[in-house]
Amino acid sequence: DAGVTQSPTHLIKTRGQQVTLRCSPISGHKSVSWYQQVLGQGPQFIFQYYEKEERGRGNFPDRFSARQFPNYSSELNVNALLLGDSALYLCASSLQSGPSDTQYFGPGTRLTVL
Amino acid sequence: QKEVEQNSGPLSVPEGAIASLNCTYSDRVSQSFFWYRQYSGKSPELIMSIYSNGDKEDGRFTAQLNKASQYVSLLIRDSQPSDSATYLCAAWAQKLVFGQGTRLTINP
Numbered sequence: 001d002a003g004v005t006q007s008p009t010h011l012i013k014t015r016g017q018q019v020t021l022r023c024s025p026i027s028g029h030k031s032v033s034w035y036q037q038v039l040g041q042g043p044q045f046i047f048q049y050y051e052k053e054e055r056g057r058g059n060f061p062d063r064f065s066a067r068q069f070p071n072y073s074s075e076l077n078v079n080a081l082l083l084g085d086s087a088l089y090l091c092a093s094s095l096q097s098g099p100s101d102t103q104y105f106g107p108g109t110r111l112t113v114l
Numbered sequence: 115q116k117e118v119e120q121n122s123g124p125l126s127v128p129e130g131a132i133a134s135l136n137c138t139y140s141d142r143v144s145q146s147f148f149w150y151r152q153y154s155g156k157s158p159e160l161i162m163s164i165y166s167n168g169d170k171e172d173g174r175f176t177a178q179l180n181k182a183s184q185y186v187s188l189l190i191r192d193s194q195p196s197d198s199a200t201y202l203c204a205a206w207a208q209k210l211v212f213g214q215g216t217r218l219t220i221n222p
Binding site (some may be wrong): 033035041042043044045046056057058075088091099100102103104105106107108 | 118121122134144145146148156157158159160165183202204206208209210211212213214215
């Protein structure tokens with residue numbers, strides 16, 4: 001079975017631009033979560049979606065938004081990019097959205113903001 | 115206090131020895147705990163999960179959970195150079211919260 005897929009792999013943007021990152025979960029998984037990981041730190045939670053509804057939001061500004069589609073894939077949008085948004089963006093999928101639902105990570109999208 | 119804390123290391127262990135990785139957590143964290151391994155430039159991959167007090171073994175890996183002392187640990191027996199990576203401890207607090215990771219180096 002295919003794992004979690006993310007696109008694009010790498011992305012270079014300039015300050016003020018907007019970016020859309022995409023994620024397809026493992027087949028049968030209905031929940032998708034997004035994380036930001038900067039160098040030397042653990043992943044920081046951004047959003048969790050389950051059955052197309054937002055189930056959790058981390059401490060990120062409103063420039064960050066996401067949605068989940070009927071096929072359970074998801075997009076993360078970041079507006080008005082700042083230099084500090086440069087990071088590895090990780091998508092994780094799980095069967096459901098509860099505490100015992102193991103999250104499996106995709107390969108990530110490396111975003112560089114110049 | 116951070117919800118999940120790890121010593122960032124680096125931790126250096128000779129090949130064949132036992133590597134011990136530790137993680138402490140706050141009262142805001144609940145019942146589910148996870149260890150992930152992350153190689154440089156790659157995404158985290160699950161090693162194991164643990165939900166109950168005590169030990170859980172999977173091959174060369176043993177996770178230990180002590181809820182009274184609020185710590186969870188990961189032991190790696192017969193350490194191999196391929197175990198060199200950053201190990202992330204994660205716990206559920208209405209979301210998955212990660213520690214900053216411990217960088218482990220196994221020396222041949």
